[in-house]
Amino acid sequence: MRPFNFEKVKTVAEATSKKSVNSQFIAGGTNLVDLMKKNISQPDVLIDITSAMSKEIRFEKRQLNIGAMVSNTKVATDQQVLDKFPLLSKAILAGASPQIRNMASSAGNLLQRTRCPYFYDVTTPCNKRKPESGCSAAEHGTRMSAVAGYNDKCVAVHPSDFCVALSALDAKVIAVNAEDKEVKIPFQDFHKLPGNTPWLDNNLPENTVITNIEVPENNFTKNYAYLKVRDRASYAFALVSVAAGLDLSGNKIKEARLASGGVAHKPWRWYDAEKFLKGKEATEDNFIKAAKLATRDLKPLKENAFKIPMLEGAIVEVLNQSIHR
Amino acid sequence: MEIKQQYSRRNFLKISGLLAAFVAIPTSVKAFYNDVKHYFIPKKNVSKLTVSVNKKSHTLYADSRSTLLDLLREQLHLTGSKKGCDHGQCGACTVHIDGERALSCLTLASMTEGREITTIEGLADGDELHPMQKAFVECDGFQCGYCTPGQIMSAVACVNEGHTGSVEEIKEYMSGNLCRCGAYNGIVESIQKVAAL
Numbered sequence: 070m071r072p073f074n075f076e077k078v079k080t081v082a083e084a085t086s087k088k089s090v091n092s093q094f095i096a097g098g099t100n101l102v103d104l105m106k107k108n109i110s111q112p113d114v115l116i117d118i119t120s121a122m123s124k125e126i127r128f129e130k131r132q133l134n135i136g137a138m139v140s141n142t143k144v145a146t147d148q149q150v151l152d153k154f155p156l157l158s159k160a161i162l163a164g165a166s167p168q169i170r171n172m173a174s175s176a177g178n179l180l181q182r183t184r185c186p187y188f189y190d191v192t193t194p195c196n197k198r199k200p201e202s203g204c205s206a207a208e209h210g211t212r213m214s215a216v217a218g219y220n221d222k223c224v225a226v227h228p229s230d231f232c233v234a235l236s237a238l239d240a241k242v243i244a245v246n247a248e249d250k251e252v253k254i255p256f257q258d259f260h261k262l263p264g265n266t267p268w269l270d271n272n273l274p275e276n277t278v279i280t281n282i283e284v285p286e287n288n289f290t291k292n293y294a295y296l297k298v299r300d301r302a303s304y305a306f307a308l309v310s311v312a313a314g315l316d317l318s319g320n321k322i323k324e325a326r327l328a329s330g331g332v333a334h335k336p337w338r339w340y341d342a343e344k345f346l347k348g349k350e351a352t353e354d355n356f357i358k359a360a361k362l363a364t365r366d367l368k369p370l371k372e373n374a375f376k377i378p379m380l381e382g383a384i385v386e387v388l389n390q391s392i393h394r
Numbered sequence: 395m396e397i398k399q400q401y402s403r404r405n406f407l408k409i410s411g412l413l414a415a416f417v418a419i420p421t422s423v424k425a426f427y428n429d430v431k432h433y434f435i436p437k438k439n440v441s442k443l444t445v446s447v448n449k450k451s452h453t454l455y456a457d458s459r460s461t462l463l464d465l466l467r468e469q470l471h472l473t474g475s476k477k478g479c480d481h482g483q484c485g486a487c488t489v490h491i492d493g494e495r496a497l498s499c500l501t502l503a504s505m506t507e508g509r510e511i512t513t514i515e516g517l518a519d520g521d522e523l524h525p526m527q528k529a530f531v532e533c534d535g536f537q538c539g540y541c542t543p544g545q546i547m548s549a550v551a552c553v554n555e556g557h558t559g560s561v562e563e564i565k566e567y568m569s570g571n572l573c574r575c576g577a578y579n580g581i582v583e584s585i586q587k588v589a590a591l
Binding site: 070072073074075095098099102103105106115117119142165166167168169171172302303304 | 441457459480495496504505552555569570
């Protein structure tokens, strides 16, 4: 690890005023410390924001407000979350281990880097780690890679489970910049596709810090499910994951939400399938049609063609689970 | 027989000149490196730190890069917490921070000031083992023992959190601690035993 200066800040204003190109914020540290050990991240100054950010989780004005520093465990076990946003809890508990969930912050979860093996292997080219050096994964293929939204510059996927649920529930990311100006970013616009700047994971403006995550109240408290398919039953990143929420009136679907992890550079919403399901009966037949619609345009890479039928099955299964709770 | 002249003034000057140059190179390179290195490598940053481990306060000097695990093992000589993978993948370094289980290999030491840390050394009450330590002995909760301190710290937290409803629940909530010997059944049994106390 490269030597760095360590500073602890007490307020959000202090945090944003200290932030520069060569400094990085640290909260839970579950991803950043690892990246620093591997010399993938080399900040000159590390700014400890654990005392500056909110550790509160509140439900007011019909929305959930999660402070940046609330641990993943606290979100997953909060009574208001369990009552009104159970999908969030399900998704968080499908990720990492109890130790890591205790340490990891909510905002940090959004900012975690990809788990693409080439990103972690400093001996290979990777546009995300070293801009314009090339993409080893696109060249050699990996089974974890994306099946949508990728290009020849980057085929990495976003590793979060929490973010898949936040995306499905139309959350918003609240950040503050050095001029104390608030920025509100809809969740689907927060993370980005690789495009021409694969080294950037999201659209968070420079020198801003995430202060809160807002989730609007919803009707997906009864019929919801989160399904994660992975190489071992627990404590592994997703090959594919699907979050589903159905708002039912009798057996008729008033509104449907479907989002996936392990598919793209950002949490992926299946808008076409959602639109198809709206107004239909909640039957397996319709679920199969929705899954086919979702996966029809996906283009697998060299080693991950298995992800297409896996996703199709996962979408049908998660929708079935959501109506049989 | 003609004897070839081996020593000459020219050879002597050549060799001694080369030797002098070789001797001078390392010092000049070193001086140059010392002059410019701070442009490339930030200076190592050591600061005073007060940490509370097993209810005892320690004041020491630590590099900003020190993880809690390094501090415990190298500076406080509490070698119970193990360095398995050092990347947060195996759980061998599990300790409790403010009563919650956490990975000491991914925790920077400088971020633990003012927090209470409990390690495997802090579980026993004098010579009296913690019930979980006893259960691991009685139920064969380990073979080689390397992952055991982490397993036990995680197991104590698992019981405190109340995640002992079924074998499946215990396995899910112990999934962050790997055991290469495969003592998992003994570990689950130990946890069930303590949960039933």
